[in-house]
Amino acid sequence: MTARVGASPRSGRDGIDRSIRLLVYSDDLEDGGTAKAAGTLIGALSPRFEVTVLGVDRRMVEWIASHRPGTAALTVPPVKNKWDVRPILAHIRAVRRLAPDVLHASLRHPWAGQYGILAGLLATHVKVVAVENSPIAPRNARQRWLRRMLVRRYDAYVAVGDRVARLTESRLGLPHNSVRTIHNGGAIPEVTEPAARISAGPVVGCVARLAREKALDVLLDALALLPDVNALLIGDGPERSALEEQAVALEVADRVVFAGWQPEPARFFPSMDVFVLPSRFESFGLAVLEAMLAGLPVVACDVGSVGELVVDGTTGLLVPPDDASGLADALRRLLDSPELRARMGAAGRRRALELFAPEIMARQYETLYDELLA
Numbered sequence: 001m002t003a004r005v006g007a008s009p010r011s012g013r014d015g016i017d018r019s020i021r022l023l024v025y026s027d028d029l030e031d032g033g034t035a036k037a038a039g040t041l042i043g044a045l046s047p048r049f050e051v052t053v054l055g056v057d058r059r060m061v062e063w064i065a066s067h068r069p070g071t072a073a074l075t076v077p078p079v080k081n082k083w084d085v086r087p088i089l090a091h092i093r094a095v096r097r098l099a100p101d102v103l104h105a106s107l108r109h110p111w112a113g114q115y116g117i118l119a120g121l122l123a124t125h126v127k128v129v130a131v132e133n134s135p136i137a138p139r140n141a142r143q144r145w146l147r148r149m150l151v152r153r154y155d156a157y158v159a160v161g162d163r164v165a166r167l168t169e170s171r172l173g174l175p176h177n178s179v180r181t182i183h184n185g186g187a188i189p190e191v192t193e194p195a196a197r198i199s200a201g202p203v204v205g206c207v208a209r210l211a212r213e214k215a216l217d218v219l220l221d222a223l224a225l226l227p228d229v230n231a232l233l234i235g236d237g238p239e240r241s242a243l244e245e246q247a248v249a250l251e252v253a254d255r256v257v258f259a260g261w262q263p264e265p266a267r268f269f270p271s272m273d274v275f276v277l278p279s280r281f282e283s284f285g286l287a288v289l290e291a292m293l294a295g296l297p298v299v300a301c302d303v304g305s306v307g308e309l310v311v312d313g314t315t316g317l318l319v320p321p322d323d324a325s326g327l328a329d330a331l332r333r334l335l336d337s338p339e340l341r342a343r344m345g346a347a348g349r350r351r352a353l354e355l356f357a358p359e360i361m362a363r364q365y366e367t368l369y370d371e372l373l374a
Helices: 033-044 058-065 085-098 114-122 141-151 162-172 216-223 240-249 265-271 286-293 324-335 338-355 358-373
Strands: 020-026 049-055 072-075 102-107 127-132 156-159 203-207 230-234 256-260 274-277 298-301 316-319
Touching: 020 033, 020 058, 020 085, 020 114, 020 358, 033 049, 033 058, 033 102, 033 286, 033 358, 049 058, 049 085, 058 072, 085 114, 102 114, 102 358, 114 127, 127 162, 127 358, 156 162, 156 358, 203 216, 203 265, 203 286, 216 230, 216 240, 216 324, 230 265, 240 256, 265 286, 274 286, 274 324, 286 298, 286 338, 298 324, 316 324, 324 338
Parallel strands: 020 049, 020 102, 049 072, 102 127, 127 156, 203 230, 203 274, 230 256, 274 298, 298 316
Antiparallel strands: none
C-alpha cells in the first residue's frame, strides 16, 4: 500500500512502506461526548494515519468519519448478547479484513465496545487501545472479574482524565499509573448564526443529555432560589418529561426553555451568561470545554475529571454535587458581576486553547500508537 502524500510512512509487515492503519470502533447509537471526541481526534491526526471508522450505527459512524475527509465508514450488525453469534462473527471478520495496525475503541461506559475489542484481540498483529470515558462501577463480582481479565489483554488503557484514570485502576484492581491519561480535545465552536436570547434577563445554559446523572433536577431546584434567572437546556433524553413536570411543580416553567437536541449547540453559547453543568457523575465534561472555548464562565459540580478543566475561582466555580443551594449561590455570584464573568470567561478560553486543543490530544495519541508499534 502506498503512503499518502506528505505522510511519514513506516515499514509494514510485508516490508512495504505505508502509513499507519488506524481503525476507530464505536458502538454508540446516539450523539454524545464519546463520539464527538473520536471525531475530533481523527480530524486532528497527521496525514500519516490511514483511518477507518467501524461501528453498528450508520448515522453515527458516518458522522464520526466526516471529521476527516476521505475516511471510510463501515458498519456491522449490533450484538444483542453473547449468544448472538452472527453479529459477533461479523465483527471478527470485519477487523480481520481491514487488518489495522491499531484498533482504537472509545467507550461510553466500561461495557461498551466489547465486541469490537474482542475482534481486535482475536486478530493477529493488531494493537488494541481502549479509552475509558465513564468508569462506572461493575454491578457484581462476576462482572468485575470478567472486566479485570479483559483489560489485562489491552495493549493500552487510556482515560480522559487523571481522576478518572485513578478511579478506573481502583475499581478494576489495576496497578497505579497503569491507565494512561490523555485529555479530550475541543475545537473552537463554529457558529453560523447565533441563536436569539430566550430572555432579556440573566440566562444560564447547559448542554447535556437529559438523564439522571446530569442532575438537571438539581439545576431546577437551584432555579427556584433564583427568581430572576432563566435557564436554557440543550439536549434530550429519558428524563425530559420528569424535568418538565418538576419545572411546573416548582413554578419555574415560564423561565425554562427545553430546546431539545440541537445539531449545532454552539449557536446558543452567545445567548448564555453562564454555562452550568450540575452533574452527579461526569468523566471529563466535553460540553464544559466547548463552553470555555466560547469564552463562557462555568459553574460545575466537582465530579470526575471536571476539576482538571475548571480551575475553581479562576475559570469558573466548582460546587459539590446534589447541592441546589450551593449551585444557586455560585450562579448568583457570577450573574451579579459582569466583570467577574468576563475575567473568568477569558481565563477559561486561554486555558482551553493552551491545554486542550485537538492537536495536543492527537499528538499524545500518535505518540502512544508509535510506542505500541515500535
